[in-house]
Amino acid sequence: MWAATEKFLRFLQQPPLELIPSGKDIADIRSIPISERFYPAGTTIAEEGRPGRPHLFISSGWALSYKSMSNGQRLVVDFAQRGDLISSSPIADRSVRSTTDVTVFEIEAQNHRPLSAYSSYLAHAMMRLMTRNHSIATEHLANVARRRPLERTAFLFLETSYRLQQAGDGTGDRYDFPFTQGDLADALGLTAIHTNRVLRDLREQGLMSFRNWTVELLDRRNLLEMTLFDPGYLDLREDFVG
Amino acid sequence: MWAATEKFLRFLQQPPLELIPSGKDIADIRSIPISERFYPAGTTIAEEGRPGRPHLFISSGWALSYKSMSNGQRLVVDFAQRGDLISSSPIADRSVRSTTDVTVFEIEAQNHRPLSAYSSYLAHAMMRLMTRNHSIATEHLANVARRRPLERTAFLFLETSYRLQQAGDGTGDRYDFPFTQGDLADALGLTAIHTNRVLRDLREQGLMSFRNWTVELLDRRNLLEMTLFDPGYLDLREDFVG
DNA sequence: CGCAGACTTGAAGATTATCAACCACCGTGG
DNA sequence: CCACGGTGGTTGATAATCTTCAAGTCTGCG
Numbered sequence A, B: 001m002w003a004a005t006e007k008f009l010r011f012l013q014q015p016p017l018e019l020i021p022s023g024k025d026i027a028d029i030r031s032i033p034i035s036e037r038f039y040p041a042g043t044t045i046a047e048e049g050r051p052g053r054p055h056l057f058i059s060s061g062w063a064l065s066y067k068s069m070s071n072g073q074r075l076v077v078d079f080a081q082r083g084d085l086i087s088s089s090p091i092a093d094r095s096v097r098s099t100t101d102v103t104v105f106e107i108e109a110q111n112h113r114p115l116s117a118y119s120s121y122l123a124h125a126m127m128r129l130m131t132r133n134h135s136i137a138t139e140h141l142a143n144v145a146r147r148r149p150l151e152r153t154a155f156l157f158l159e160t161s162y163r164l165q166q167a168g169d170g171t172g173d174r175y176d177f178p179f180t181q182g183d184l185a186d187a188l189g190l191t192a193i194h195t196n197r198v199l200r201d202l203r204e205q206g207l208m209s210f211r212n213w214t215v216e217l218l219d220r221r222n223l224l225e226m227t228l229f230d231p232g233y234l235d236l237r238e239d240f241v242g
Numbered sequence C: 001c002g003c004a005g006a007c008t009t010g011a012a013g014a015t016t017a018t019c020a021a022c023c024a025c026c027g028t029g030g
Numbered sequence D: 001c002c003a004c005g006g007t008g009g010t011t012g013a014t015a016a017t018c019t020t021c022a023a024g025t026c027t028g029c030g
Helices: A003-013 A023-030 A120-146 A149-166 A181-188 A192-204 A220-227 B003-013 B023-030 B120-146 B149-166 B181-188 B192-204 B220-227
Strands: A034-039 A044-046 A055-060 A063-068 A074-080 A095-098 A102-107 A174-176 A208-211 A214-217 B034-039 B044-046 B055-060 B063-068 B074-080 B095-098 B102-107 B174-176 B208-211 B214-217
Touching: A003 A023, A003 A034, A003 A055, A003 A102, A023 A120, A074 A120, A074 A181, A074 B120, A120 A149, A120 A181, A120 B074, A120 B120, A120 B181, A149 A174, A149 A181, A149 A192, A149 A208, A149 A214, A149 A220, A181 A192, A181 B120, A192 A208, B003 B023, B003 B034, B003 B055, B003 B102, B023 B120, B074 B120, B074 B181, B120 B149, B120 B181, B149 B174, B149 B181, B149 B192, B149 B208, B149 B214, B149 B220, B181 B192, B192 B208
Parallel strands: none
Antiparallel strands: A034 A102, A044 A095, A055 A102, A063 A074, A063 A095, A174 A214, A208 A214, B034 B102, B044 B095, B055 B102, B063 B074, B063 B095, B174 B214, B208 B214
């Protein structure tokens, strides 16, 4: 009947969320209209400036979340992967494009009745994810504002590796990363050319390599040391009080 | 009896939130322990790395939200003012220090029962504020990554002016801003020295001035034009579905 | 083969940081 | 009253970093 809802319930219980809903929580969530949608690679899923789209839980694939700025520049906000929530604003402040084929769960409240009125459990889960997203955005800000390009770039790939691990996708020392150096540059606040040189440095120093759409972390110990990477901000613990 | 709760309810109905709770919403919120606290200027209200502090609604004063990075650098995450929510994470990812005397409402769930279980209304309000905070953080990221220092600086002061207006604190063409050029630099991703030169440029071009802890927007039209500032991301509209 | 998109390299120029002073203001204590 | 120290702000010279411009290379694919 509501196949999407049942799949969504299973999704919540798998990594990275691993929620354990009670009977009431499950019943509450079943009262919310949830749909599962498939977007082929290259689809624009959400567009900046548009109002009130549903909240998106990515269930598989990679998506690029970005802002097209009025000065002609572009900012890549995030490389979104399985388990990530892309929550909507009254007016979307970013666009989302599927980079690979992508499957998402879409949730939208009806008749001006907020989701939190349907399910306090889902509200709680969403607040945890939104808090984590905020932490990630803040860490990106720190990265761009206060780390040098080499460390900055290494940091981003380390973060991505940890998030993949959390989502249960591999060990993280080697992973697919289907984005261009231009995408990377727009995430790091550099030019594509400079990003290219930074990647070469990282490769020549034997630290890591990004070629042919795959990342290899060759010397994780030194990468951690030079970036002083601490994954605490990615934590998704149960003891969040929201 | 619960003076703080009643004051908090009034706070919700004033700018910038202007919420209109129903009778049930009010009863729900009365079931939550809320305290009002006063922090003199210079107090450290929250500290990075510490677990599980309450959520903070700033009711008056200015606070500085920042990260002390392990590479010795500092990032100023936000200049928080009246009406802002500083939501907590499982592990705090930033510190907060009162810059002026500050009054806040502090809300903390008890016994592992999430706030959303007490009040779907408060959960909804918090999700709206968290979404706005996320939009602000993303815009700051765009600002630092993809705008030049002059526009970047002007943008920050324009944003602050709009947020003050939303909170009902003055017209915004002239306002107190009790932070140093060093604080500003750590928010903009520049050195203090370069920030000083940028401020001089803005002043010499007759665009705006920041001296003696007060900001004057002298030529708002040109500031808006050069930054292409669009306050849409600060929107706090009722039609949010979370 | 030839094209398009992504990547790579070198040289030159612009921007931003660093270093080293110095000024201005303010509250304190002699 | 005034010297003093501390904080915050200002300036110039120099060095490092990053961008821009211009020109390719590589690869997959029709």
